[in-house]
Amino acid sequence: MAIFAVGMLAMISSSFGGTVAVIPIQGEIGYGSSNVLSGGVVNPDEIKEEIKNAEDDSSVSAILLDINSPGGTPVASEEIMTAVKNCKKPVVSWISDSGASGAYLAATGSDKIVASNSSWVGSIGVIMDLTNLSDLYEKLGINRSSIKAGEYKDIGADYRDMTPEEQSMLQEMVNESYDNFITIVAENRNLSKDYVASIAEGKIYTGKQAKELKLIDEIGGKDQALDMAANMGGIHGSYEVVTMTSSQSFDDVLNSLSSKIGYSIGKGIGSILEENGIETAHY
Numbered sequence: 001m002a003i004f005a006v007g008m009l010a011m012i013s014s015s016f017g018g019t020v021a022v023i024p025i026q027g028e029i030g031y032g033s034s035n036v037l038s039g040g041v042v043n044p045d046e047i048k049e050e051i052k053n054a055e056d057d058s059s060v061s062a063i064l065l066d067i068n069s070p071g072g073t074p075v076a077s078e079e080i081m082t083a084v085k086n087c088k089k090p091v092v093s094w095i096s097d098s099g100a101s102g103a104y105l106a107a108t109g110s111d112k113i114v115a116s117n118s119s120w121v122g123s124i125g126v127i128m129d130l131t132n133l134s135d136l137y138e139k140l141g142i143n144r145s146s147i148k149a150g151e152y153k154d155i156g157a158d159y160r161d162m163t164p165e166e167q168s169m170l171q172e173m174v175n176e177s178y179d180n181f182i183t184i185v186a187e188n189r190n191l192s193k194d195y196v197a198s199i200a201e202g203k204i205y206t207g208k209q210a211k212e213l214k215l216i217d218e219i220g221g222k223d224q225a226l227d228m229a230a231n232m233g234g235i236h237g238s239y240e241v242v243t244m245t246s247s248q249s250f251d252d253v254l255n256s257l258s259s260k261i262g263y264s265i266g267k268g269i270g271s272i273l274e275e276n277g278i279e280t281a282h283y
Contacts, residue, residue, distance in 0.1 A: 019240040020229045021054040022064045023047060029072025029080065029102050042069060044079035050244040051083050060242075061233030064226055065093040065110060071101025071123065071283045074177055081184065084109035090232035094225035095119045095216070100204055102283030104215070105181060108188035111232060113216040114225040115207035122215055124185060125202030126177045128170060128281045133158040177281055189214065 025047065027040030054060045065084065071077065084091050084106060093099070093107035095115035100123035107113050115121055137144055137159055144159035155166050162170075182200055186193040191214060199213050210216045218228070230239045 018061065018235055018238075019057075019059045019242055020062050020064055020226055020233065020235070021050075021057070021060045022066050022226075022241060022243045023050045023054070024066045024068075024243065025080070025103060025106065026066070026068045029069060029076045029106065031073070031076055042072065042076075042080075044076045044083070047080050048083040051087055054244060055088055059240075060089065061235050061239075062090040062092065062229040063087065064222075064229045065091060065107065066096065066222070066243075067093055067099045067103055067107055068096045069100070069103035070098055071103050071105075074102065074126070074180075074281060074283050077102030077105045077283050078184070080106040081109040081188075085188065090229060092225050092229040092232065094220075094222050095121055095207065096222070101125065105184060105283055108185050112218065112228060114218045114220045114228060115210060115216045116221055117206060117208045117219055119207035119210075121205050121207055121210035122200075123202055123204040124181055124196070124200035126174050126181060126281050126283060127202075128174055130156050130162075130170075131158045132161060134160055174281055177283075181283060185215075 025042050027042050029042045029044070031043060031045075051063065054063050084093075091110040093110040093113045095104075095107065095113065096119065098120045099107055099113075099115065100120055104122055104124065146154050146157065146159075148154050152166065152169070154160075155162065156170070178200075182193055182196045185191070185200075186196040189196070199215075205213060205215065207216065207219055211219050218224070220228075226241060
């Protein structure tokens with residue numbers, strides 16, 4: 001009877017929690033919707049919802065993040081990283097072609113990171129893009145200006161040079177974000193901050209190099225990453241794989257299109273500062 005009971009328990013346990021949920025993170029990370037106008041955008045709200053759904057599903061034992069992303073905005077990337085780190089089920093990140101910058105930051109929240117030998121990994125750094133078109137405007141006879149309230153309201157505008165003070169202000173902000181990036185990676189990867197700083201500098205590495213530098217845990221393909229996740233989730237033998245998808249409906253896409261069309265029509269003078277303002281810093 002005892003042997004029969006143990007056998008029954010084994011059969012029952014194998015019928016539950018035998019699934020690895022795959023959550024794709026493919027495209028630039030940021031707040032927004034993926035549609036025919038904006039292209040692929042990895043919205044952290046959608047990723048967090050998918051993680052929650054996987055956590056709430058009793059048949060799911062582990063999660064695999066399928067990452068192919070150049071990065072994105074700091075806030076959006078950190079939101080995904082935090083959700084991954086706080087997940088109650090094992091999470092493995094697999095980096096395919098690219099897991100760079102903010103995408104790598106998100107991956108560091110997982111329990112293990114796997115990448116192929118030729119994957120592009122890392123690029124721990126921060127960039128803020130600015131364009132100065134003042135010489136071009138002058139050659140074309142275009143006189144651009146703005147009416148502002150606040151000394152620094154047009155900082156980064158493309159119709160003038162920045163002052164040394166303004167450059168210093170923006171550099172300080174970028175440096176702060178960079179320090180935060182390094183701190184998060186060091187904490188999540190159990191590395192010293194000085195060590196991470198020494199290999200960061202915006203450098204991108206192959207998967208093989210990243211493994212040697214302790215930025216990832218294993219070299220391997222998607223199947224190996226899935227097997228690792230299943231094993232960490234306590235699955236023995238065969239298992240199911242289900243890909244989580246966004247709940248965005250066709251109506252959502254239409255609403256997004258309507259919003260963008262309406263915005264384009266109603267830009268008006270308010271767009272001057274937005275178009276010539278500072279580009280959001282990117283991981």
